[in-house]
Amino acid sequence: MSDKKLPIVEDTTGLSLTYRVLWRLQFLGFTVLDPADQLPHRDPRERLKRDRARKVLRAHEAAGTQAPDEVIAAANR
Numbered sequence: 576m577s578d579k580k581l582p583i584v585e586d587t588t589g590l591s592l593t594y595r596v597l598w599r600l601q602f603l604g605f606t607v608l609d610p611a612d613q614l615p616h617r618d619p620r621e622r623l624k625r626d627r628a629r630k631v632l633r634a635h636e637a638a639g640t641q642a643p644d645e646v647i648a649a650a651n652r
Contacts, residue, residue, distance in 0.1 A: 580618075580621060581621055581624040581625065581628070581649045581652065582624075582645065582649070583602075583624055583627070584624070584627055584628045584631055584645060584646050584649055585645075586631050586642070586643055586645075586646055587631070588631050588634045588635055588638070588640075588642075589630060589631055589633065589634020589635070589637070589638075590627070590630065590631065590634075594630075598623065598627060601623060602620060602623055605619045605620045605623065606620065624649060625649060625650065625652055628646050628649035628650040629650045631646050631650075632646055632647065632650040
């Protein structure tokens with residue numbers, strides 16, 4: 576496991592407006608309420624980023640389009 580933090584995937588393919596708003600609120604909540612220093616594989620913010628990337632990757636696969644490299648890299652972590 577890499578200790579490098581994942582970027583937030585900018586691609587919104589397959590993500591509804593409601594999902595994106597709730598995701599941001601959850602991410603903000605974890606930022607404010609969680610312990611400051613955690614390893615990336617245990618950090619709930621990193622888990623949210625991976626889940627979002629996997630959802631975007633599945634949407635690209637369902638549409639038959641090629642996902643950006645950053646999405647593939649984040650989903651495969």
